[in-house]
Amino acid sequence: MTRRTQQKQAIWAAFETATQPLSVHEVRTIASRQVKHLSLATVYRTIGSLLKEGSLSAIEVPGNADRYRLAGANECDHFRCDHCGCIYEIAPCPLAATPSLPAGFRNDRHQVFFFGVCFRCCESDAQ
Numbered sequence: 001m002t003r004r005t006q007q008k009q010a011i012w013a014a015f016e017t018a019t020q021p022l023s024v025h026e027v028r029t030i031a032s033r034q035v036k037h038l039s040l041a042t043v044y045r046t047i048g049s050l051l052k053e054g055s056l057s058a059i060e061v062p063g064n065a066d067r068y069r070l071a072g073a074n075e076c077d078h079f080r081c082d083h084c085g086c087i088y089e090i091a092p093c094p095l096a097a098t099p100s101l102p103a104g105f106r107n108d109r110h111q112v113f114f115f116g117v118c119f120r121c122c123e124s125d126a127q
């Protein structure tokens with residue numbers, strides 16, 4: 001197996017085992033456990049090609065770098081912990097209905113973000 005294939009497999013495995021959308025840096029940290037000396041440029045390039053082939057989808061995080069997840073997963077909204085910065089996928093908000101847009105506008109997508117403190121940070125605050 002070529003090094004390039006090993007790198008791509010390690011990056012893919014990071015997404016398959018992730019329980020939340022990953023940043024490029026998180027992907028590099030996880031995939032580096034399998035492939036040594038994995039550069040950020042390689043992670044960016046691989047994520048770019050996985051996005052292009054439709055295997056990943058990007059999540060725009062307000063005020064932060066994009067996160068990525070496997071494409072085709074269920075629709076969900078997101079929660080960002082203000083303490084640790086982790087992004088969690090949560091069940092879609094029933095309030096996020098079709099917006100009433102001014103004439104001439106077309107809605108293509110929506111994204112709902114909730115902000116607060118995650119369960120891990122709440123637990124560590126309580127101790």
Ligand SMILES: [Zn+2]
Pocket residue numbers: 081082083084085086117118119120121122
């Ligand atoms: Zn947290």
